[in-house]
Amino acid sequence: MWEQIASNRARSRLVVGFMGVLLVAAGAALGLALGGGAPEAAGGGAFVALAVWTVLWLVSIAQGDRILLQVAGAREIEKKDHPQLVNVVEEMTIAAGLPKPPRVFIVDDPSPNAFATGRRPDRAAVTVTTGLLKSLNRDELQGVVAHEVGHVRNQDIRLLTVAGVMLGAIVILAEIGRRALWYGSLSGRRSRGSSRSGGGQGQVILLVVSILFMILAPLLAQILYFALSRRREYLADASGALFTRYPEGLASALEKLGASRVPLSDQSRVTAPMYIVAPRRGTRILEAASAAFFSTHPPIEERIRILRSMGGGAGLRAYEAAFRKVRGGGVVGARSLASAGEVAAKRPEAADPSGPTERARLASDAILSADGYERIPCACGATLRIPPELAGLVQRCPRCRASLVNKGS
Amino acid sequence: MRCPACEKPLVVVEVDQVELDVCAACEGKWFDAQELALLFEKTGQSEEIRSLERDLAALPPEPDAPRRRCPRCSARMKTVRMATAIPPVVLDLCPRADGIWFDRAELPRVLAAKIPESAPALERVKKFLGGFAAPPPS
Numbered sequence: 001m002w003e004q005i006a007s008n009r010a011r012s013r014l015v016v017g018f019m020g021v022l023l024v025a026a027g028a029a030l031g032l033a034l035g036g037g038a039p040e041a042a043g044g045g046a047f048v049a050l051a052v053w054t055v056l057w058l059v060s061i062a063q064g065d066r067i068l069l070q071v072a073g074a075r076e077i078e079k080k081d082h083p084q085l086v087n088v089v090e091e092m093t094i095a096a097g098l099p100k101p102p103r104v105f106i107v108d109d110p111s112p113n114a115f116a117t118g119r120r121p122d123r124a125a126v127t128v129t130t131g132l133l134k135s136l137n138r139d140e141l142q143g144v145v146a147h148e149v150g151h152v153r154n155q156d157i158r159l160l161t162v163a164g165v166m167l168g169a170i171v172i173l174a175e176i177g178r179r180a181l182w183y184g185s186l187s188g189r190r191s192r193g194s195s196r197s198g199g200g201q202g203q204v205i206l207l208v209v210s211i212l213f214m215i216l217a218p219l220l221a222q223i224l225y226f227a228l229s230r231r232r233e234y235l236a237d238a239s240g241a242l243f244t245r246y247p248e249g250l251a252s253a254l255e256k257l258g259a260s261r262v263p264l265s266d267q268s269r270v271t272a273p274m275y276i277v278a279p280r281r282g283t284r285i286l287e288a289a290s291a292a293f294f295s296t297h298p299p300i301e302e303r304i305r306i307l308r309s310m311g312g313g314a315g316l317r318a319y320e321a322a323f324r325k326v327r328g329g330g331v332v333g334a335r336s337l338a339s340a341g342e343v344a345a346k347r348p349e350a351a352d353p354s355g356p357t358e359r360a361r362l363a364s365d366a367i368l369s370a371d372g373y374e375r376i377p378c379a380c381g382a383t384l385r386i387p388p389e390l391a392g393l394v395q396r397c398p399r400c401r402a403s404l405v406n407k408g409s
Numbered sequence: 410m411r412c413p414a415c416e417k418p419l420v421v422v423e424v425d426q427v428e429l430d431v432c433a434a435c436e437g438k439w440f441d442a443q444e445l446a447l448l449f450e451k452t453g454q455s456e457e458i459r460s461l462e463r464d465l466a467a468l469p470p471e472p473d474a475p476r477r478r479c480p481r482c483s484a485r486m487k488t489v490r491m492a493t494a495i496p497p498v499v500l501d502l503c504p505r506a507d508g509i510w511f512d513r514a515e516l517p518r519v520l521a522a523k524i525p526e527s528a529p530a531l532e533r534v535k536k537f538l539g540g541f542a543a544p545p546p547s
């Protein structure tokens with residue numbers, strides 16, 4: 001994976017630089033459009049964009065992970081909240097050789113999904129949805145966590161975090177420009193009229209070019225961002241297989257995730273590439289169109305087929321061979337392959353005794369416990385969880401209407 | 410999560426590893442998408458419940474009913490009238506299928522309409538649901 005890490009560093013700079021150029025160009029276009037075609041306005045716009053870019057870059061380096069976790073509505077959990085998840089993260093940390101386990105976050109969302117974020121491998125976070133915890137057994141969960149830990153280990157997370165924050169900024173800037181043009185069309189017409197006396201045919205062309213650019217900038221940024229994230233997904237899958245030594249776990253998890261019809265509540269364009277499978281959108285038409293052009297992820301079926309063609313191996317070589325067979329071309333770099341040993345896949349562990357009912361309870365327990373709910377058992381067999389806001393106020397069990405024993409007394 | 414009817418925070422009640430969200434103030438109950446079916450897994454009636462959920466989702470929305478917000482996704486919920494219940498009940502369904510909201514006395518009526526009184530499983534269901542399956546005291 002060494003080339004991958006080196007290439008990630010180089011690409012990080014490239015992406016930040018390219019996005020900076022795009023942002024400055026978009027700012028210039030915006031200035032041009034608002035200033036009615038005056039060259040000084042373009043310079044001003046570019047300068048403002050440059051300032052915005054610098055601030056964004058600094059913010060995304062320092063706070064990017066926190067911003068994205070906040071946008072996704074993630075809550076940090078401890079071992080007591082969901083022991084199985086935290087154990088799996090710890091196991092995969094050891095398998096990947098990370099300096100320390102990533103922090104573990106949960107998003108309360110019925111759609112099964114997961115993502116990793118952070119600045120460095122020792123300051124990373126792995127986030128899963130409650131839907132994921134509910135639908136996957138231990139082997140599958142391990143596969144997904146290993147995939148995310150793979151992103152941490154391959155140093156994808158910083159690039160994704162920085163690119164995510166910057167992409168968000170370009171989208172917002174272009175949106176401001178579009179609206180300013182729309183609402184400012186009246187004043188624009190006036191200034192165009194005055195410039196005609198100064199022989200401003202070239203300025204009209206400039207205006208058209210700047211409008212075109214404002215439409216294209218977010219699109220270009222997105223294409224770049226997504227093209228980067230595709231190869232990363234394959235490599236994280238390869239890491240997932242390697243760390244678990246059980247490719248079928250991840251394959252079967254991806255199958256479940258791909259079959260899920262529940263849309264993710266968080267449908268932000270910015271956080272989409274962070275998830276293990278592209279978040280399902282609400283409308284079908286949008287989904288089909290975005291799948292064709294802006295898919296952040298390789299098709300799930302293909303990823304599953306590659307994992308299932310590894311022929312009893314679990315190492316990078318087996319993944320590379322399977323990738324060549326299914327898709328053609330290579331994905332793992334030559335240097336990583338040379339240093340990779342043959343790793344045999346292990347046999348599946350004993351069947352997971354927990355059924356869907358128990359998994360659902362453990363998943364919601366984790367989120368309630370992270371949210372500070374108090375747990376009060378009632379004599380009727382029900383267990384109540386009282387939100388912090390109602391602590392001390394609920395005196396009767398809603399099921400049997402018996403008085404509850406107050407914990408404090 | 411907050412009660413769609415009175416905005417108070419919901420209390421989580423867990424019975425036999427199945428959870429439902431109950432409003433301590435108005436006694437309304439929220440069932441997440443698979444929770445209602447999970448609840449009936451143990452009495453072998455999850456299929457009836459799944460078909461009930463499908464039937465409810467296929468009902469046309471009530472034109473004049475007030476539209477509450479889904480406690481999960483805060484989208485306006487679809488209000489449907491289940492005419493087979495006696496008396497008929499008006500339920501709130503999340504448009505994204507996040508779950509169903511039952512007001513105070515609606516759950517027992519819906520269950521009575523869906524599961525015949527003679528079915529031996531009904532007793533077990535009632536025992537399982539406790540006070541939730543009985544009409545609330547006035």
